[in-house]
Amino acid sequence: MELTIGREEDLRAYSMHIGGSQVVSERRMDSLDPYTGKVWATVPSGTASDVDRAVAAARAAFDEGPWGRMTATERARCLRRLGDIIARDAEELARCECRDNGKLYREMLGQWRYIPEFFYYYAGMADKLQGDVIPSDRPNFFIYTRREPIGVVGAITPWNSPGLLLTFKLAPGLAAGCTFVVKPSEHTPVSTLELAERVAEAGIPDGVFNVVTGDGTLGAALVNHPGLDKIAFTGATETGKRIAAAAAANLTRVSLELGGKSPNVVFADADLDLAANGAIAGIFGASGQTCMAGSRLLVEDSVHDELLERIASRTREIRLGDPLHPDTEMGPVANEPQHRKVLDYIEVARRDGARIVHGGAAAEGLGGYFVQPTILADVTNDMRIAREEVFGPILSVMKFSGEEEAIRIANDTRFGLAAAVWTENVHRAHRVAHRLRAGTVWINAYRVVSFAAPFGGFKESGLGRENGMDSIREYTETKSVYVELNAQPRDPFQLG
Ligand code: NAD
DSSP states (O other): OOOOOOOOSOEEEEEETTEEEEEEEESSEEEETTTEEEEEEEEEEEHHHHHHHHHHHHHHHHHTTHHHHSHHHHHHHHHHHHHHHHHHHHHHHHHHHHHHHOOOOOHHHHHHHHHHHHHHHHHHHHOOOOOOOOOOOTTEEEEEEEEEEOOEEEEESSSSSSHHHHHHHHHHHHTOOEEEEEEETTTTHHHHHHHHHHHHHTTTOTEEEEOOOOOOHHHHHHOOOOOOOOEEEOOOHHHHHHHHHHHHHTTTTEEEOOOOOEEEEEOOSEEEEEEHHHHHHHHHHGOOOOOTTTEEEEEEGGGGHHHHHHHHHHHHOOOOOOTTTOSBBBBBSSSSSHHHHHHHHHHHHHHTEEEEEEEEOOOOSSSSOOBBOOESSSOTTHHHHHHHHHHOOOOEEEOOOHHHHHHHHHSSSSOSSSEEEEOOOHHHHHHHHHSSSSSSESOOSOOOOOTTBBBSSSSEEEEEOOOGGGGGGGEEEEEEEEEEEOOOOOTSSOOO
């Protein structure tokens, strides 16, 4: 494959988008390319007053603007146009994300090429959000329901897949008729700012999609804002808990997509080549920086050594390097704190008795924040490495004996985002899938998502679901309307 893209040297400078205007701020923040370690773009460091203005713009667009007056069919047309524009510009958007977060170009391009499908899917739903006619127990009342947009949404996203994770919120939210104030991660603000220009080009009116940039302090100003009707958050579980507490103060609706420590369970009757491939996809894809990472590999004791060797032998060949190069299989981790955190966890695991089968250190000589793909054996489920989310390329391998023990270990976690089961036995596959306490379970596969299937967490992995038919409900309120059919005065002192 040819190297099709490169890095331009000019520093890019971006503005925030508020109410259709480009807004700068006195203070600016740098966005670092994790491969070169150099600043490649700068963005404003927004303030609480920028959040006020953005929420006011979103409120005005919702209450008085053309968005609120548009028919759902017209809104759907805007969403389809936005999908087309993103498809046209997928390469540029992917490139911006690679430079911001160091993930592989081919991964980010795949995501941006898939994102239009979300807008087309929810465009199809926009004008089918119908209410019900209630079969009323009150013969003199005609009762019906309306599905109305929830209002102004504050959306906060992490750095690992900024465009895709925003789309999980934006596509159903816009289809429902909501307006947005978005705060992307301070590590990866650029693709969201680039998207704002394309939202305008799609004919979506000013004020419907506002972007403020800043760190967690700005995020906190947004989630504490009384002008929001809903918060849609993706990020770490501890941040999610703080956001849920802030939301409670104003009773703002909230959906949370949080962390994971997902079990990847391989039975002795599995196809071990497929399982080895799935284990690698689960933990070394995106350098392990995915919420659904299969960070705990549970292997039935009789095939443990064999599977471990197959995984180790493929891992030794993983090509680390420039994420923009098409031959690269693993890029750096996204930023310096993350790099430190991943290396610290390797030390913790070593001290707790884990055995390093491969990796176990920073990858030298590549520049940037590289960590070797690391396989740890002899891990037990009570070790910190098996209990806490690392968000890096560290695979913890554990043994089990029989189905009951596999399920017990798999479910012994505070998280419940995803899980996988590998077996050729169709009965066992479904039986185990039903007992795993996780929002997504793959059978003989790992790390697959679809706009059509609900995604979200059990337990401390989140609240609510994104994607699929139901997620649009997260962006609507149901209203019951009672129509009196008899023009007769009623007893005013009694419940009707
Ligand atoms: P993070 O929680 O540190 O930050 C996420 C976002 O929240 C950022 O925009 C940040 O600025 C903002 N933020 C930080 N503190 C805040 C506060 N007090 N109030 C409001 N906003 C605040 O997470 P991260 O390090 O960017 O991302 C990694 C985490 O995201 C991992 O835990 C990962 O599992 C999780 N994640 C979950 C999913 C999912 O769909 N479940 C997907 C991707 C990532």
